[in-house]
Amino acid sequence: MADLPRLLAAALAALFAASAAADVLVVTQPEVAQYGDVLAGFREVRPADPVDARNEEAVRAALARKPAVVVAIGSKAAALVRAAAPAGTVIAAGVLGGEAARGYAAVPLEARAADAARALGTLAPRVRKVAVLHPAGAGAAVADARAAARAAGLEPTFWPLAELTDFQGLFRRAAEGADAVWLLADPRLARPELVKFMVTFCLERRVPLVGFLDGMTRTGALVSIAADFRAIGREAAHLAADLEARPPEGPTPFRFAPGKVSVNERVREMLQLGGAVPAGAETVR
Amino acid sequence: MARPTLVAVSLALLASSSPARAQEPGGELDLFALDATLARETTVASGRARTVRETPGVVTLLDREDLLASGARDLGDLLARVPGFQLGGDVMNAVASGFRGIWGQEGKILFVVDGFEMNELSYGGFQLGNRILLDQVERVEIIRGPGSVVYGGNAELAVVNVVTRAGSVSGAALSAGAGRLERATSAAYLTGAAGGARGEARAGATVTVGTGVRSDHTYADVAGETFDMAEASRLAPTQVTAAASWRGLSLRAIYDEHETSMRDGYDAVSPREVDVRWRTAAAAASYAWRLGERLTVTPTLTYRWEVPWEARTPDLEDFYYDVTNQRVTGRLAGSWAPSAQLSLLAGGEAYLEQGRVNEFENGLLSFDGARTVTQHSAAGFAEIGADTRYANLLAGGRIERHERFGTSVVPRLAVTRLFAPFHVKLLASGAFRTPSFENANYGVDIVPERTRVFEAEVGWQAAQALYVSVNAFDMTVEDPIVFGFDGGDVYTNEVRTGSRGLEAEARLRAGPVSAQVSWSYYSARGKNRVPAYEIPGEPGLLAGFAGHKVVASAQIRPLARLVVSPSLVFLSERFARDRLDGVGELTVGRTAPALYLDVFAAWRDLGVRGLELGVGLRDALDTDTVYLQPYPGGHAALPGAGREVTLRLRYERG
Numbered sequence: 001m002a003d004l005p006r007l008l009a010a011a012l013a014a015l016f017a018a019s020a021a022a023d024v025l026v027v028t029q030p031e032v033a034q035y036g037d038v039l040a041g042f043r044e045v046r047p048a049d050p051v052d053a054r055n056e057e058a059v060r061a062a063l064a065r066k067p068a069v070v071v072a073i074g075s076k077a078a079a080l081v082r083a084a085a086p087a088g089t090v091i092a093a094g095v096l097g098g099e100a101a102r103g104y105a106a107v108p109l110e111a112r113a114a115d116a117a118r119a120l121g122t123l124a125p126r127v128r129k130v131a132v133l134h135p136a137g138a139g140a141a142v143a144d145a146r147a148a149a150r151a152a153g154l155e156p157t158f159w160p161l162a163e164l165t166d167f168q169g170l171f172r173r174a175a176e177g178a179d180a181v182w183l184l185a186d187p188r189l190a191r192p193e194l195v196k197f198m199v200t201f202c203l204e205r206r207v208p209l210v211g212f213l214d215g216m217t218r219t220g221a222l223v224s225i226a227a228d229f230r231a232i233g234r235e236a237a238h239l240a241a242d243l244e245a246r247p248p249e250g251p252t253p254f255r256f257a258p259g260k261v262s263v264n265e266r267v268r269e270m271l272q273l274g275g276a277v278p279a280g281a282e283t284v285r
Numbered sequence: 286m287a288r289p290t291l292v293a294v295s296l297a298l299l300a301s302s303s304p305a306r307a308q309e310p311g312g313e314l315d316l317f318a319l320d321a322t323l324a325r326e327t328t329v330a331s332g333r334a335r336t337v338r339e340t341p342g343v344v345t346l347l348d349r350e351d352l353l354a355s356g357a358r359d360l361g362d363l364l365a366r367v368p369g370f371q372l373g374g375d376v377m378n379a380v381a382s383g384f385r386g387i388w389g390q391e392g393k394i395l396f397v398v399d400g401f402e403m404n405e406l407s408y409g410g411f412q413l414g415n416r417i418l419l420d421q422v423e424r425v426e427i428i429r430g431p432g433s434v435v436y437g438g439n440a441e442l443a444v445v446n447v448v449t450r451a452g453s454v455s456g457a458a459l460s461a462g463a464g465r466l467e468r469a470t471s472a473a474y475l476t477g478a479a480g481g482a483r484g485e486a487r488a489g490a491t492v493t494v495g496t497g498v499r500s501d502h503t504y505a506d507v508a509g510e511t512f513d514m515a516e517a518s519r520l521a522p523t524q525v526t527a528a529a530s531w532r533g534l535s536l537r538a539i540y541d542e543h544e545t546s547m548r549d550g551y552d553a554v555s556p557r558e559v560d561v562r563w564r565t566a567a568a569a570a571s572y573a574w575r576l577g578e579r580l581t582v583t584p585t586l587t588y589r590w591e592v593p594w595e596a597r598t599p600d601l602e603d604f605y606y607d608v609t610n611q612r613v614t615g616r617l618a619g620s621w622a623p624s625a626q627l628s629l630l631a632g633g634e635a636y637l638e639q640g641r642v643n644e645f646e647n648g649l650l651s652f653d654g655a656r657t658v659t660q661h662s663a664a665g666f667a668e669i670g671a672d673t674r675y676a677n678l679l680a681g682g683r684i685e686r687h688e689r690f691g692t693s694v695v696p697r698l699a700v701t702r703l704f705a706p707f708h709v710k711l712l713a714s715g716a717f718r719t720p721s722f723e724n725a726n727y728g729v730d731i732v733p734e735r736t737r738v739f740e741a742e743v744g745w746q747a748a749q750a751l752y753v754s755v756n757a758f759d760m761t762v763e764d765p766i767v768f769g770f771d772g773g774d775v776y777t778n779e780v781r782t783g784s785r786g787l788e789a790e791a792r793l794r795a796g797p798v799s800a801q802v803s804w805s806y807y808s809a810r811g812k813n814r815v816p817a818y819e820i821p822g823e824p825g826l827l828a829g830f831a832g833h834k835v836v837a838s839a840q841i842r843p844l845a846r847l848v849v850s851p852s853l854v855f856l857s858e859r860f861a862r863d864r865l866d867g868v869g870e871l872t873v874g875r876t877a878p879a880l881y882l883d884v885f886a887a888w889r890d891l892g893v894r895g896l897e898l899g900v901g902l903r904d905a906l907d908t909d910t911v912y913l914q915p916y917p918g919g920h921a922a923l924p925g926a927g928r929e930v931t932l933r934l935r936y937e938r939g
Binding site for chain 1: 456845
């Protein structure tokens with residue numbers, strides 16, 4: 001008999017979950033491992049029976065049932081959903097927060113900027129002037145970075161990258177006079193030769209480099225804040241619940257999920273920054 | 286080889302620009318792939334990564350921004366500004382580099398382009414001037430000191446490692462340049478590069494074609510015979526490089542042609558203009574095989590074909606040379622980082638090479654009477670690095686067994702310590718140079734040269750904007766292979782040569798201004814015992830090279846898109862046996878101290894994003910470059926370019 005309340009609670013939860021699931025449609029590409037992690041994170045919060053983005057017929061049929069919220073994981077899924085122009089609210093999850101998420105609510109791939117600002121402050125407490133390099137058009141990520149930097153007492157200068165023509169020259173100009181360089185997520189900057197250039201340049205001038213991929217930390221960036229895919233999924237589930245409860249009246253909201261922080265211990269020792277490794281950060285040498 | 290037309294090259298590059306641009310990474314799937322690539326590539330690199338201040342060598346690194354801003358056109362221009370390097374003249378309109386007072390032609394300085402050794406196999410040399418145009422170069426890494434442990438037998442005094450854009454260009458780039466002397470076009474060239482990445486695969490290529498002359502001055506040989514160099518000192522480069530990679534697999538290729546013309550010959554002016562060219566083609570494949578997190582094994586196979594000093598002039602037998610050399614090299618290198626403090630690089634290398642006289646039947650050339658010469662060599666090398674709380678230590682060595690020249694063993698020890706804002710390096714290295722085909726062919730019981738180098742460097746990061754370093758060196762070359770003439774060419778091992786000295790550098794970055802000043806000094810006092818290199822009454826100097834060199838350069842950015850780069854090079858007095866005395870014997874002549882001023886300005890995004898226009902004035906003081914022959918070969922001083930107006934137009938998409 002002692003188990004009866006728990007059984008009743010579970011039955012009610014299942015009933016609620018089933019009805020909620022019916023109002024939220026998840027579309028994704030299951031063959032991409034990172035999207036699978038986003039989905040797993042989503043399912044930690046609420047159940048989901050995703051539709052495979054490779055099956056356009058199935059996607060159209062699911063959208064025809066007019067779900068209240070559509071969660072598109074990945075840019076291909078977002079593009080499919082955009083093409084169908086569904087009536088409900090759309091959340092783009094795990095996409096780079098530029099064009100793919102335009103006009104939608106989103107939990108982008110870019111990690112929460114506060115994590116980067118906090119990590120930099122912990123590792124290098126004397127840093128004030130920060131050059132922030134970002135892709136042109138990444139308005140939401142830039143706004144998030146500006147707010148996080150100021151909250152952390154940093155003085156950011158923003159350097160938009162429209163094209164990579166003379167990237168090395170721009171990077172030099174950005175880094176000169178800055179106490180640190182902070183890269184917002186931009187796949188164009190993840191090419192090995194560019195990462196090596198940035199790392200070498202910053203090490204030679206003893207300027208901390210904040211990256212956005214674990215691989216950048218391994219290459220020689222002081223710290224990187226990479227996407228935490230499960231956290232993105234969890235945040236997308238919470239955002240879906242919020243939008244179900246109250247559809248947005250104004251501009252569609254962007255929410256940035258927490259990121260995974262990795263620190264290069266060798267670089268930290270080399271730069272002698274006087275700070276500490278942030279709690280919970282992975283360290284590599 | 287038929288020279289590709291400029292139009293064809295332009296069209297090919299423009300045609301390739303769109304796909305390359307379409308392959309620019311942009312979505313999250315590209316990001317995932319690139320992250321995986323970085324993670325795989327850099328596990329090894331991070332274990333052994335070193336900054337310039339910690340790396341166990343005295344090095345100069347010049348990245349693309351440095352190269353473009355400098356206004357230097359080619360590798361020779363660049364080396365003339367690097368501490369320790371000076372250019373000297375050889376025979377037949379050839380110019381090459383010396384280092385710390387020692388003539389580096391004939392295999393003492395190793396030149397590497399995209400991983401390929403470029404020193405030709407006949408004599409071991411590498412000619413400069415309108416060659417390796419910097420528009421196509423991603424970076425230049427110079428080890429100012431020996432590198433035999435890793436690089437083998439030509440890395441005796443220094444290593445110049447050039448990395449072209451083939452492996453890194455993204456999108457497409459075109460550039461054209463020209464230089465005008467008073468009476469001749471010193472250079473006119475077109476370069477193109479295109480490449481891109483898709484997921485884990487990337488490919489790229491560069492193309493260079495051009496022409497020009499060494500000088501528009503009059504050359505006068507030691508007997509007073511003259512000719513107009515505007516008419517007969519052509520320097521025409523053609524170069525194609527290509528690189529492709531996928532996961533651990535890397536493929537590289539190069540074709541390099543350096544076509545020249547000359548009348549200066551060996552000593553007396555030639556009765557007519559003679560075409561001389563160097564052609565090299567090479568390809569390599571390597572695979573970085575990761576065996577766990579800490580161990581990577583990389584096998585590399587390289588094939589090289591070349592026709593150096595090619596002069597098909599049966600009517601002028603002195604200049605006639607027509608030999609094809611080939612070399613196949615296999616290398617297996619393992620990199621192991623058992624802990625964050627310990628790293629090990631070890632491996633083996635073997636090559637088989639052949640020299641072959643192309644027209645043996647005419648009886649003009651042979652290898653000791655034979656049409657071909659074939660030889661092989663095998664080497665093992667290892668370096669172990671340990672980072673301790675007191676210093677970073679490195680110990681290594683190479684043992685090489687050559688079929689003809691026996692066994693060479695070279696050790697290497699390095700201690701480096703960075704205790705910000707200072708760093709200290711103490712370096713001791715052995716090196717060797719294996720005789721080339723023709724050293725042996727014209728040699729008398731020739732044996733490899735053996736070199737000992739001791740170096741110490743202190744650096745001080747005085748402020749974020751100011752860095753100063755000073756290094757002292759002592760180099761001794763035992764059994765140097767020296768050219769002589771006793772009725773015919775002959776190479777012999779002399780007792781010893783060498784030099785000791787200092788190099789100091791200061792680098793300043795303040796707002797829109799970057800500036801560098803360097804001073805190089807060498808003395809051969811007590812080090813040189815080769816009479817051919819001595820200068821009577823000047824025991825500190827070696828033939829051909831100034832005892833002091835000062836270089837001051839700056840990059841000033843008054844506007845975001847404008848960079849103005851003045852540079853000043855000072856050479857103290859030089860001496861060489863470049864004239865005849867009253868009885869017709871070679872005697873020492875003095876070349877006065879010289880000051881060279883170059884100014885270059887480049888304007889980026891000129892109306893169109895990616896378009897850059899550069900204009901320059903080289904040798905603005907009209908001092909006139911002069912290349913002295915650093916050995917008594919009977920060649921008079923070779924004039925270089927004088928005042929020259931230069932133009933560079935560059936466009937890049939990507």
